[in-house]
Amino acid sequence: MTVTVSALHDLAPGAVVDGFRLEKQFHKGGMAVIWEATRPDVKIPMVLKIPMIGEGDDAGAIVGFEMEQMIQPMVSGKHVPQFIGTGDITDLPYIAMEKIEGRTLEQIAKEMPLPPEEVARIGQKIALAVADLHRQHVIHFDLKPANILFRDGTGDAVFVDFGLSRHIKMPDLLTEEIRLPMGTAPYIAPEQVLRNRTDVRSDIFSLGAILYELATGQQPFGSPDTLRGLKWRIWADPPPPRVVNPNVPEWLQEVILRCLEVDLSKRYPNARLLAFDLGHPERVALTARAKKTKNAGFFKAWRRSKFKPIPASLTREAPREGINSAPILMAAVDVSPGHENLAQAVLEYVERILSTMPDSRLACVNVMKVAMISNDDGLDEHGRNIHLQQLAELKHWAHPLGRSADRITFHVLEASDPAQTIIGFARDNHVDHLVMGARGASAARRYLGSVSTQVVAEAPCSVTVVRLHGQRGDEE
Amino acid sequence: MTMRTALLSDIHGNREALAACLAHIDKSGVDRIMFLGDIIGYGADPEWCLNTVMKRCEQGAVALLGNHDEAALKPSEDMNGMARAAMDWTRTRLSPDHLKFIEERPILKEEGDVLYVHASAAAPHSWLYIQTPRDAENSLSFTTRRITVCGHVHVPRYFHALPAKPCESYTPTTGVPMPLLRQRRWVIVLGAVGQPRDGNPAAAYSVIDTAQGHVTLHRVPYNIEGAAQKIRAAGLPVALADRLFKGS
Secondary structure, X not given: OOEEOOXXXXXXXXXXXXXXXXXEEEEEOOOEEEEEEEOOOOOOOEEEEEEOOOOOOOHHHHHHHHXXXXXXXXXXXXXXXXXXXXXXXXXXXXXXXXXXXEEEHHHHOOOOOOOHHHHHHHHHHHHHHHHHHHHOOEEOOOOOHHHEEEEOOOOOEEEOOOOOOEEOOOOOOOOOOOOOOOOOOOOOOHHHHOOOOOOOHHHHHHHHHXXXXXXXXXXXXXXXXXXXXXHHHHOOOOOOHHHHOOOOOHHHHHHHHHHOOOOOOOOOOOHHHHHHHHHOHHHOOOOHHHHOOOOOOHHHHHHHHHHOOOOHHHHOOOOHHHHHOXXXXXXXXXXXXXXXXXXXXXXXXXXXXXXXXXXXXXXXXXXEEOOOOOEOOEOOHHHHHHHHHHHHHHHHHHHHHOOOHHHEEEEEEEEOOHHHHHHHHHHHOOOOEEEEEXXXXXHHHHHHOOHHHHHHHHOOOEEEEEOOOOOOOOOO | OOOEEEEEOOOOOXXXXXXXXXXXXXXXXXXXXXXXOOOOXXXXXHHHHHHHHHHHHHOOOXXXXXXXXXXXXXXXXXXXXXXXXXXXXXXXXXXXXXXXXXXXXXXXXXXXXXXXXXXXXXXXXHOXXXXXXXXXXXXXXXXOOOEEEEOOOOXXXXXXXXXXXXXXXXXXXXXXXXXXXXXXXXXXXXXXOOOOOOOOOOEEEEEEEOOOOEEEEEEEOOOHHHHHHHHHHOOOOHHHHHHHHHOO
């Protein structure tokens, strides 16, 4: 016999809400209760999230639920639970969604500090998931170890709990009126404390606080429970990670402190670039952040709070293209002798793009075609020299761009299939735009398919193919 | 069960804009069309617009009365110079059938939890503009229906309020279905089909889905030059033609 549920206190195993059968209470939080549930037409494990809205001024609980109700159907993909349905608040409010089989970051990272490689690995997974969320126009605003799950099997990071999130194309329901906590104390960004809810970089800050904790075992700002305490992070720098844990390498300190920059313009512009750095530790450009050994003491921070104005960037609304700012540009170029003209044409094209998007990060890639790998160790002495020479050529090629070290990286890749290697690099590094040169058409190339044709067909991003004028029809 | 209703307001005699919107609607498919007033006034094609609306009403559409429609029956004191000039000209183009149709238009329609009206639920015949949260709160206080849909302002806007909380406003994003969250009351101010005033010259109409509980704003580009040319040719104030290009 099934009991149809119409009130919160009717919830019990076997009860039915809109055709969903409650099986077992899975979790009870401050504002909602989560039940494992089933419905004959739903083939994946799922849960029902039911807000606990009682008597009195429950605007906070209602708004949190409303935000989830608004945002969950608008996001999809492997980094969020699949949305199944939602129910009315006049009967019993609920959101039905996929149950994520996996553990939270809180559960995984019980033994902190973690080794740097582990921090980078976990951090990169989360950063890629954050980038995906931002691409779908949603800022999470409550990233913390309890809200991040890793799927069993794939290990992909999944976000749950969008109760504080904001969809850029929809109204922000969290207004001055609503007394909801605006974030979670150890991880909340300074501009968020000031109620600026427009910038994707707030999620970057939270991610930085998480990385700090994973790498050092400590929380960068503690866990203040007053508004005054929360505002402290506007003025106070956290102790440099390497001071707390000397095993933290410079590149990781650089990445963490760049996430935690109070000045928004100095923080990572987006999650993709953060993921890129976490995936390429050897290429992280080290600045003063990496070398920092001291932080502003209490007195200095207090003086700042008294005499310095609040940084303007914290209260400014984020630029409209914020979510798509600082794209990752990839230039796949052949720097071997005989192709200088084409390489120059690619360079000029790249320069033009960079002039319109100065924030971009440029990855210069040269693919060396190798017939096969000759021995288990990869490169022999001779091979290593070729590699170094190619790298030098690549850097030489890019030199006229005048890019600072933190905005450009160089990669010489060996592959038997250049097209697939280029495509793979673009995919793994979440490249936004790929520029490559194409040599003239020849009978052989037309028949077998040129590298550029394959890349254009299969690349996960926009591709610009640069040709020299008068090149078409040239036989080689 | 879906109940998708296309909402068209403030056509203002703009044939090109109305035709473009109807083509868009017919292609995407709705269950019903509702016209929320001001079919005529300002524009140079009042006859075609009225004929078209009348024909759609024979096929099940609903049309409400707007202040410019009412002015065709009796001149209004509240109109500015340009509006009055356009109305005087419009009146010369209308047939007795047109006037009879206008006479029969209801001022509002209530259905389910929605109230449809040209201007405001607060004193509908006063044609109040809903432009601020206060205006929206005022309108909401005059009805028990959860949702009010209106036009008249020519600038699309959503107003929403939790019980006993102040009204908040939001400028809708084109093409994004806005869930009409059930714990809130809503005032949906539609954009104008024939004379947008929000800086976007494209014709605006919306679709409300009362079963799924969301409303979506659509912008439809149309042949502005054609509509403007006709206004000039009719000898109507040139400003009425020029403003169509800017959407102001």
